[in-house]
Amino acid sequence: MSSFSVTRPQINTLYRSFIRYASEFEDYNFRHYFLRKYKTEFRKLKEENVKITPELWNSYQKELDVLKRQSAISKMYHFDRLVVERLDEKHHK
Amino acid sequence: MFRSQLIHRVLPANKHLLNLRSVSSTAFLSTSQSPISNASVKSTPIHSAAAAGAGAASANASSTIPQPPKGSSIEFKLSKRDPNQFGSRPIYLDMQATTPTDPRVLDKMLQFYTGLYGNPHSSTHAYGWETDKAIEEARTHVANLIHADPKEIIFTSGATECNNMALKGVARFYGKTKKHIITSQTEHKCVLDSCRRLQEEGFEITYLPVDKEGLINMEDLEKAIRKDTCLVSIMAVNNEIGVIQPLEEIGKLCRKNKVFFHTDAAQAYGKIPIDVNKLHIDLMSISSHKIYGPMGMGALYVRRRPRVRIEPIINGGGQERGLRSGTLAPPLVAGFGEAARLMASEYDADHAHILKLANKLMDNLLSIEHTQLNGSREQRFPGCVNVSFAYVEGESLLMALKDVALSSGSACTSASLEPSYVLHALGADDALAHSSIRFGIGRFTTEEEVDYVIDAITQRVNFLRELSPLYEMVKEGIDLNSIEWAGH
Numbered sequence A: 001m002s003s004f005s006v007t008r009p010q011i012n013t014l015y016r017s018f019i020r021y022a023s024e025f026e027d028y029n030f031r032h033y034f035l036r037k038y039k040t041e042f043r044k045l046k047e048e049n050v051k052i053t054p055e056l057w058n059s060y061q062k063e064l065d066v067l068k069r070q071s072a073i074s075k076m077y078h079f080d081r082l083v084v085e086r087l088d089e090k091h092h093k
Numbered sequence B: 001m002f003r004s005q006l007i008h009r010v011l012p013a014n015k016h017l018l019n020l021r022s023v024s025s026t027a028f029l030s031t032s033q034s035p036i037s038n039a040s041v042k043s044t045p046i047h048s049a050a051a052a053g054a055g056a057a058s059a060n061a062s063s064t065i066p067q068p069p070k071g072s073s074i075e076f077k078l079s080k081r082d083p084n085q086f087g088s089r090p091i092y093l094d095m096q097a098t099t100p101t102d103p104r105v106l107d108k109m110l111q112f113y114t115g116l117y118g119n120p121h122s123s124t125h126a127y128g129w130e131t132d133k134a135i136e137e138a139r140t141h142v143a144n145l146i147h148a149d150p151k152e153i154i155f156t157s158g159a160t161e162c163n164n165m166a167l168k169g170v171a172r173f174y175g176k177t178k179k180h181i182i183t184s185q186t187e188h189k190c191v192l193d194s195c196r197r198l199q200e201e202g203f204e205i206t207y208l209p210v211d212k213e214g215l216i217n218m219e220d221l222e223k224a225i226r227k228d229t230c231l232v233s234i235m236a237v238n239n240e241i242g243v244i245q246p247l248e249e250i251g252k253l254c255r256k257n258k259v260f261f262h263t264d265a266a267q268a269y270g271k272i273p274i275d276v277n278k279l280h281i282d283l284m285s286i287s288s289h290k291i292y293g294p295m296g297m298g299a300l301y302v303r304r305r306p307r308v309r310i311e312p313i314i315n316g317g318g319q320e321r322g323l324r325s326g327t328l329a330p331p332l333v334a335g336f337g338e339a340a341r342l343m344a345s346e347y348d349a350d351h352a353h354i355l356k357l358a359n360k361l362m363d364n365l366l367s368i369e370h371t372q373l374n375g376s377r378e379q380r381f382p383g384c385v386n387v388s389f390a391y392v393e394g395e396s397l398l399m400a401l402k403d404v405a406l407s408s409g410s411a412c413t414s415a416s417l418e419p420s421y422v423l424h425a426l427g428a429d430d431a432l433a434h435s436s437i438r439f440g441i442g443r444f445t446t447e448e449e450v451d452y453v454i455d456a457i458t459q460r461v462n463f464l465r466e467l468s469p470l471y472e473m474v475k476e477g478i479d480l481n482s483i484e485w486a487g488h
């Protein structure tokens, strides 16, 4: 029916973008949540060999836009680090 | 210097944003510079709140908690770490009080503070239409999560307003012939207080007791229903102990007796599966800020078939089917809708995560001697763990735990240090109620935080017990109940 297809390298690039913006959150809890979420989700995509439909691809693009904007906003407001966070930790990889 | 550092750090972000294709993200570009000047929100109150640092009890705490002597083996510091290398802001473990706003929710809300500012009730132009459309989308998300029709969702300012609306609304509409309401002793203050108000208006209220698990007895409920009962109001998940009441059985019994069933689901909505039709729920209170949405926002579910009539509390322009007049707040409504949508799409992941962390926390805390879990072990929402630590004052423990944001069992009345009426209803004595602490775990809690809290609690419970003469007697094998206390 459709000629829509996403290649493995395209998925890998998408995954790396998610991980990159997730790790840019200043907020410890949000950073760890989004890292956990996208690591788990993409592992599942791979393991279960999920077919990427145009809808799924588009919704991931929208989610990535949200993550880009929100990680940027997170960097504009600073609060003290949590008691579980090392002060010398660099999380912007 | 701080400012320039920030600009430096914000710039690369703008560079990525330039690559964005979507209109909404490019729109963000034009505003992205301005917040920099405000960015020195290096908020001082936050500093002082956390001033106690990694557990070293703060100045006001030292009046109640003796400090360990120098060189003593007991220390408030966690032995494995150097506190100077770590931050000072406490871990947040009070998810029943409120939850952090999900960044995805904030993203939704910002559109309405930056461009979409129309009054959703303005029907003559596009500004009104676009916010109205957003509101109806949100209404659908909120309804879908409980298998309701969007028309049955009335937006309000939160669960407190919903509970007032449901109780007073039903009572006053049907009050000519039906003058009796049934509720339970462990309801939230806003339900109990609304009932008290209705009592003054001439209604009779039955407050059902709960067993030691925190659950109501169905036979009690059946016996309490009378010919003139108009409403049964029983909460879904308790905010202090997390127990889940037998909703389906209550719903069936109410339907059979043609009595309306209202449930306060502030702590349950999106966290346990709820189908208003399967459970025969007629009215349900929902709060947005308990599901990672904005504060000051909620919804009342009001069944249409069979129809539930309520007398509105707020009269005016007739918005929300005349049940709740006043201009809706599109940013809050849309944020709430997005939060509800996420509760559905993240349900499996959230549930698995919360269950795993809660079990770890619970198992470790209960492995400390003389502790007990409050409320049913089976019928519970796992993200609320309420534990009693015998021979320790809950308030002292909280003082010694400045590095963890927690609440004692008496959350609602914490200003008065009154022990929790919920734990009392379970049959706990004052001492036990006073030694209880509630741990709330959510979507954003990490395992690292739970591990820290387990260590911190274990150490400080042991430390405080070492100071307790009662505990010393217990260790020597003296039965405390056999002691005749002077002055009693």
Ligand SMILES: Cc1ncc(COP(=O)(O)O)c(C=O)c1O
Pocket: B096, B097, B157, B158, B159, B160, B161, B188, B190, B235, B237, B238, B239, B264, B266, B267, B286, B287, B288, B289, B297, B298
């Ligand atoms: C069970 C219960 N009902 C009602 C409320 C009040 O909700 P809101 O803050 O939305 O008014 C709360 C929260 O404190 C709650 O836990």
